[in-house]
Amino acid sequence: MLDEIGEMPLDMQTKLLRVVQEGVITRIGSSKSIPVDVRIIAVTNRDLKKEVEAGRFRKDLYYRLNVLPLFLPPLRERKKDIPLLIQYFVKNIGQKLNKKEPVISEEYLKKMINYNWPGNIRELENLVELIVNTGSIPSGYFTGENCDNEVLVDISDDCLKLDYMEKEHIIKVLKKFKGNITHSAEALGIRRNTLYSKIKKYNIQI
Structure with a gap:
């Protein structure tokens, strides 16, 4: 599966088109073509027709995938x-990170259900991952705490980013x-060195 195909650079689109058309790939540093037999599922949240018109997506690749x-x-x-998605992410992420599954209260679950999720499933998954990772429920996520807006509606807002949380x-x-x-x-x-790296990354003053 190719996630966010609309974000793929044009040079990579050309390479993907060759794979789709000819059914072959070439490893890095090799000139030997290797035949492949795959089914491609491409996912995007963009309007690829508009991307084609804007010259950001190859027309021939679009029709190959569509x-x-x-x-x-x-x-x-x-x-x-x-x-159902929350239950799936909690279990899946918990197993992957070897973390105990957190208990999400009915009140917080209700907030999650009523939220508009401008970032769709990815935003939901990011929040669940944060909850599983930290073992705590971020109280300000839906209230707009430390944000300009009372209700978070724009995925570009810093308050929606996993890095912000x-x-x-920390x-x-x-x-x-x-x-x-x-x-x-x-x-x-x-680890200590990981924490030091994050402190430097976020410019946190100790």
Whole structure:
């Protein structure tokens, strides 16, 4: 499956087109063509027709991929799917990270169901991953705490990004342990050098 095919650079689109048309690939550093027999599922949240018209997506590749188009409604239009997706992500991410599955309260679950999810399933997955990783429920996610807007509606807002939530959580942990790196790293479940890297990345003042 090719996720976010609309984000693929034009030079990569040319290479993908060759694979689709000729059914062969060439490994890096090799000149030998290897035949492949695959079915391609391409996913995008962009209007590829408009991308073609704007010259950002190859027309020939578009028609090669657009054989059986499927349109999935946004998450805000299928609220009944949200609890099932949360359950799936909690279990799947918990197993992958070897973390205990967190308990999400009915009140917080109701907020998750009523939220519009401008970032769709990816935004939901990111939030669940944060909850599983930290073992805590981010209280300000739906209230607009520390954000300009009372309700978060724009996926480009910093407050919707996983990095933002991670930074805020690291700051809280560092405050709790009064800047002690060793104790903070242990509480976060990461190594000291990883915590140092994140402190540098987010420009956190200790």
